[in-house]
């Protein structure tokens with residue numbers, strides 16, 4: 001309403017108009033909220049709590065998360081590309097006059113895609129892993145066989161060594177004794193002496209805490225003050241400078257324009273990828289507690305003239321003894337052997353007292369009882385507080401193949417040379433290396449490491465070298481040999497031993513007796529009979545007596 005003596009019009013409006021406006025605003029806000037809810041945007045975005053510092057395997061979890069994020073991103077990118085291509089094709093089709101000739105073309109393209117899909121190799125198949133390993137051996141000038149210092153002989157593969165020696169190109173074979181930080185010092189020294197009778201040996205401790213550049217940058221800000229503390233643990237690497245120097249001088253002596261190609265081979269989880277990462281100083285290859293992470297050949301330039309090649313682990317033959325298979329094969333990961341069975345086999349190898357001291361558990365009668373105690377100790381519990389023995393078994397196995405458990409075995413005295421080794425071969429393998437430098441370098445390496453003492457390390461007896469499959473054709477024909485069947489029979493006998501006489505105990509062992517491979521069946525719940533002892537003690541109620 002205009003007031004006669006004032007310039008400005010009044011802002012006063014009628015109540016009905018005001019209420020109408022207010023109502024409109026309310027409706028508009030409600031609509032906005034509704035839409036946001038539909039899109040999944042809540043008022044307050046949930047805070048990411050992150051991984052607590054006290055969590056075990058924090059590094060692995062972070063790396064996994066990073067990888068998953070990358071995977072999702074890649075998947076999105078792929079979908080976007082596919083949609084783009086589809087749209088482009090649609091547009092093209094619309095433009096082109098619809099003729100009969102175009103139809104068979106589209107069909108042919110579709111057929112090509114289908115056949116490509118069919119011929120794409122299954123990266124998890126043994127054949128693929130084997131062919132990738134062969135590719136690495138073929139492409140190498142030097143082959144580094146990585147051995148786990150806890151059982152160096154057990155991690156040697158005669159078939160692999162023979163293949164390297166027989167292939168064309170005068171390939172050199174170098175042994176790297178990795179994970180020396182998990183073995184008593186005297187033991188490492190004796191093994192170096194023993195192994196260098198055949199091949200040059202480098203003692204090594206890989207860094208187990210190399211991170212992605214992104215994670216590294218984030219963490220360096222936080223951990224800067226703790227660097228000394230960090231170095232004494234897994235982050236430190238020993239033997240890397242010696243190995244780099246040796247490879248550099250060999251590359252220089254080669255006087256070739258191409259770089260020296262070094263294949264890194266060995267059984268799963270010996271630390272091949274960790275070794276490459278340690279030499280490179282960044283996370284170039286995926287490494288982790290899980291066995292069989294590396295599936296394909298991967299090239300990494302560590303220097304201008306030296307190139308390392310990561311390879312999948314050697315496939316262990318079924319003819320090996322079960323103890324070797326439990327530590328060196330991928331049977332558990334492939335679901336061909338239950339993890340409980342693998343643990344049972346390993347426990348049989350060890351002195352019970354040492355296990356009790358190492359894991360701080362009380363006396364146990366069999367592997368299942370041990371796993372129950374271990375699960376309770378680590379807090380691996382199911383609903384109702386039932387110990388999760390499967391999880392405990394997985395953790396136990398990871399300790400033994402991964403970066404934690406200290407165990408050792410003594411070198412065999414007077415071990416005869418394998419058939420493929422001769423004095424001439426030994427001399428050939430040692431030529432070209434600076435052996436004095438090697439010896440001095442190894443001594444230097446051993447000086448820097450904090451070794452476990454004999455008392456805190458479990459002693460086992462090595463089952464000898466592990467047979468591996470190097471030919472793709474051998475894989476389908478591979479069957480359990482005498483060594484494997486003998487030990488299985490031995491185990492069966494032990495199962496029937498009167499030592500485990502109590503009914504209760506026999507029942508506990510029963511699920512483990514199943515020798516049939518356990519195949520994971522997705523989407524199906526497997527029920528196992530649980531022994532319940534309902535027999536009552538002496539004061540059972542007698543229904544024949546009238547107690548009134």
Ligand SMILES: Nc1nc2c(ncn2[C@@H]2O[C@H](COP(=O)(O)OP(=O)(O)OP(=O)(O)O)[C@@H](O)[C@H]2O)c(=O)[nH]1
Pocket residue numbers: 178179180181182204205206207208267268269270271272273274275286287288289290291292293294295311312313401402403404
């Ligand atoms: N304590 C200790 N642990 C190590 C050392 N080297 C490797 N590891 C650990 O051993 C485990 C296996 O290491 P990887 O480098 O993934 O082994 P890999 O041979 O590449 O394994 P695959 O990819 O399965 O063939 C990881 O948990 C590493 O942290 C070492 O020198 N000392």
